[in-house]
Amino acid sequence: MAHLTAESRQRINDIAARYPEKRSALLPALYVAQEQDGIVTDEAIIDIAELLEATPAYVKGVASFYTMYYRYSVGKYILQVCGTLSCELCGSGQLVNHLEERLGIKEGETTPDGRFTFETVECLGACGGAPVMLLGDKYYEKLTIKQLDAIIDDLRFKPASDHPEPPQLVPFEDKPAGAKST
Numbered sequence: 001m002a003h004l005t006a007e008s009r010q011r012i013n014d015i016a017a018r019y020p021e022k023r024s025a026l027l028p029a030l031y032v033a034q035e036q037d038g039i040v041t042d043e044a045i046i047d048i049a050e051l052l053e054a055t056p057a058y059v060k061g062v063a064s065f066y067t068m069y070y071r072y073s074v075g076k077y078i079l080q081v082c083g084t085l086s087c088e089l090c091g092s093g094q095l096v097n098h099l100e101e102r103l104g105i106k107e108g109e110t111t112p113d114g115r116f117t118f119e120t121v122e123c124l125g126a127c128g129g130a131p132v133m134l135l136g137d138k139y140y141e142k143l144t145i146k147q148l149d150a151i152i153d154d155l156r157f158k159p160a161s162d163h164p165e166p167p168q169l170v171p172f173e174d175k176p177a178g179a180k181s182t
């Protein structure tokens with residue numbers, strides 16, 4: 001894996017210059033590293049520590065703590081389904097089961113073509129929209145299996161750089177994945 005490029009180092013230095021203490025720029029610096037290689041590499045951790053005057057152990061600890069940083073290889077699209085109480089009660093388990101079946105992988109795995117990774121995560125802070133899935137920086141709330149299928153179909157053939165548009169709202173009678181019929 002690569003060390004930070006001169007461009008990435010410059011970006012981190014520019015960000016750090018906005019803070020009284022360099023290490024305050026750690027979170028955006030980790031994003032810069034992740035943008036460069038798709039994951040936060042060990043080499044990038046060493047470089048960031050040097051640039052921000054922190055220890056590699058400190059940088060590694062922060063990178064490991066937050067779920068938005070990846071230390072292992074992941075797919076181009078990362079589907080994060082909330083598995084916490086509100087979403088669980090509203091059917092996130094059914095979404096997870098459907099993803100496993102549809103993508104042929106288990107939670108935490110990546111499809112052989114490297115296109116999709118899916119994982120369950122703790123509360124995404126949008127409990128009123130349960131069940132919720134996060135894809136990139138987009139939230140999909142009150143997600144149905146039908147909408148999930150539409151998202152996957154859309155992403156299967158998209159250039160990797162494209163992020164999907166939120167799906168069209170389903171007709172009112174279509175209920176979220178776990179909703180019971182009345």
Ligand code: FES
Pocket residue numbers: 082083084085086087088122123124125126127128130132
């Ligand atoms: S419980 Fe799922 S977003 Fe909060």
